[in-house]
Amino acid sequence: MTSLPPFPTRRVDDLGPKEGRSPAGPRDDVQRIIGTVWDFSALLVFDELNMIGHLADEPLTVDELAERCGAHSGALRRVLRTLEPYDLARLRWGERWALTAIGTFLHDDTGEAIRRYVRKRAEPHRWQEVPTWPEQVTEGRRVTPSSRRLRRGLGASASIRLSDLLDSVDDFGALFVAAQLGLADRLASTPMCIEELTTEYGADGKTLSWMLQRLISHGLFTRKGDLYATRPAGETLQQDRADSMRLAVLMNGQMLWWEMLRRLPDTVRLGAPTLPDGSSSTYAYLAAHPDILARFQAFMAARTYPVARWLAAEAAPGSTVVDVGGGHGTVLAEILQAQPTCRGVLLERPDVILAARDSLAGRGLLERCTLMAGDFFAEVPAGGDTYILGSVLHNWSDDHARRILKRVREAMMRTGGSRLWCIDALLPFNDEPHPGRSLDMRMLSLFGAGQERTRREYEALLADAGLTVRRQIRLPHALTMTEAVIAAR
Numbered sequence: 001m002t003s004l005p006p007f008p009t010r011r012v013d014d015l016g017p018k019e020g021r022s023p024a025g026p027r028d029d030v031q032r033i034i035g036t037v038w039d040f041s042a043l044l045v046f047d048e049l050n051m052i053g054h055l056a057d058e059p060l061t062v063d064e065l066a067e068r069c070g071a072h073s074g075a076l077r078r079v080l081r082t083l084e085p086y087d088l089a090r091l092r093w094g095e096r097w098a099l100t101a102i103g104t105f106l107h108d109d110t111g112e113a114i115r116r117y118v119r120k121r122a123e124p125h126r127w128q129e130v131p132t133w134p135e136q137v138t139e140g141r142r143v144t145p146s147s148r149r150l151r152r153g154l155g156a157s158a159s160i161r162l163s164d165l166l167d168s169v170d171d172f173g174a175l176f177v178a179a180q181l182g183l184a185d186r187l188a189s190t191p192m193c194i195e196e197l198t199t200e201y202g203a204d205g206k207t208l209s210w211m212l213q214r215l216i217s218h219g220l221f222t223r224k225g226d227l228y229a230t231r232p233a234g235e236t237l238q239q240d241r242a243d244s245m246r247l248a249v250l251m252n253g254q255m256l257w258w259e260m261l262r263r264l265p266d267t268v269r270l271g272a273p274t275l276p277d278g279s280s281s282t283y284a285y286l287a288a289h290p291d292i293l294a295r296f297q298a299f300m301a302a303r304t305y306p307v308a309r310w311l312a313a314e315a316a317p318g319s320t321v322v323d324v325g326g327g328h329g330t331v332l333a334e335i336l337q338a339q340p341t342c343r344g345v346l347l348e349r350p351d352v353i354l355a356a357r358d359s360l361a362g363r364g365l366l367e368r369c370t371l372m373a374g375d376f377f378a379e380v381p382a383g384g385d386t387y388i389l390g391s392v393l394h395n396w397s398d399d400h401a402r403r404i405l406k407r408v409r410e411a412m413m414r415t416g417g418s419r420l421w422c423i424d425a426l427l428p429f430n431d432e433p434h435p436g437r438s439l440d441m442r443m444l445s446l447f448g449a450g451q452e453r454t455r456r457e458y459e460a461l462l463a464d465a466g467l468t469v470r471r472q473i474r475l476p477h478a479l480t481m482t483e484a485v486i487a488a489r
């Protein structure tokens with residue numbers, strides 16, 4: 001065992017304003033466009049389950065509202081939590097939800113057009129359109145954005161965020177086309193005019209112009225005179241970057257993701273998702289669809305890369321790091337590369353471990369890494385100075401998360417003196433916008449009880465498993481690293 005340096009006990013809430021906030025990065029703009037589509041699905045639930053109508057009658061607790069809507073109350077609470085920053089409904093007197101002025105406006109006749117729009121957007125044939133936009137664009141067909149008249153009708157400045165929600169599907173569609181065509185790479189070195197672009201991609205000029213205009217409004221591209229060029233936020237979509245956001249966009253444009261998003265109202269009714277092919281879980285679905293699994297793991301690797309860099313700098317020289325559910329080994333690869341005296345152990349599902357082996361072998365790191373095909377609900381190997389659970393706990397219900405943590409704690413007990421790093425988004429206590437809220441809708445759609453948690457909820461899970469928090473650090477991309485050790489008896 002290597003002795004690890006002691007750290008002061010600090011929690012996210014104790015951190016100063018600068019260190020307490022996730023460092024903002026150029027990837028955030030792309031992330032925001034992706035996240036807003038998931039928020040839009042929460043608005044869809046809000047309307048389809050007639051939460052607006054029930055709350056217009058009287059303020060209700062989550063359980064009362066769930067009963068009236070015929071919904072699962074835990075899932076319904078999460079929808080309300082996601083929509084908090086849009087200020088449609090607010091918690092009053094600590095326990096009852098009531099419509100705000102904007103929510104009331106949505107309920108009134110004037111809001112009917114908006115509600116109709118939201119429902120229309122979710123009709124299966126319309127929903128299925130966006131994933132086909134890249135194909136339509138390269139076939140030179142005209143893609144028509146939804147009417148903007150509706151947005152102008154919103155008027156009040158308080159509704160600006162609501163108007164973002166209504167634009168979100170078009171915005172994402174434009175982003176998806178840009179990612180598929182590789183526009184960020186194309187326009188990074190050589191600015192081009194619309195005629196050159198339409199010739200190169202065989203696209204309809206009007207379609208490409210409005211799509212670029214949408215992405216300019218999000219700061220990803222710029223237009224000087226007739227020439228379009230990529231801005232730094234747009235460069236995050238470039239293919240060759242290890243942290244490329246392109247993979248996140250392509251993953252979110254997949255029919256599976258899109259279909260699960262459309263099914264959210266049913267998921268909220270049942271409290272759990274139903275997968276299109278009847279698979280028992282999203283991971284079972286991925287195991288049955290190797291092409292989507294490969295894309296998912298590539299997306300996770302790019303998402304995790306900036307965090308992996310940070311963890312690599314934190315790893316103690318000479319230590320053994322066990323990455324539990326470590327995907328293709330992104331974190332271990334960065335640690336082993338940065339720390340030549342470290343060793344790694346990767347525990348993954350059997351359907352993932354072979355690709356992980358290829359990835360680590362490709363970087364010449366296999367000799368210092370043990371690969372274990374296994375199940376973190378059954379056993380976690382002993383011998384680690386540091387254990388890592390990166391974006392793992394948020395895929396699971398509280399019960400399942402406790403079981404994983406208990407297996408990790410048993411391994412830590414058998415080793416002695418180890419620490420655990422858990423990486424997830426921690427939700428704020430107040431109603432401020434946070435990327436974890438939309439991520440929570442993604443977890444609800446794909447994993448049901450898998451969820452983002454507040455710091456208190458997170459620490460309660462760790463405490464239940466006999467672990468205590470030593471420190472917390474905000475990482476890029478609105479993630480937090482929580483370091484825990486075995487609790488003193």
Ligand SMILES: C[S@@+](CC[C@H](N)C(=O)[O-])C[C@H]1O[C@@H](n2cnc3c(N)ncnc32)[C@H](O)[C@@H]1O
Nearest residue numbers: 300304325326327348349352374375376390391
């Ligand atoms: C969201 S991904 C996170 C991957 C990686 N830790 C990262 O941060 O990029 C969750 C990982 O848990 C793995 N996983 C799911 N169920 C598992 C199980 N029962 N045992 C081991 N790994 C599992 C999945 O294959 C997947 O790679």
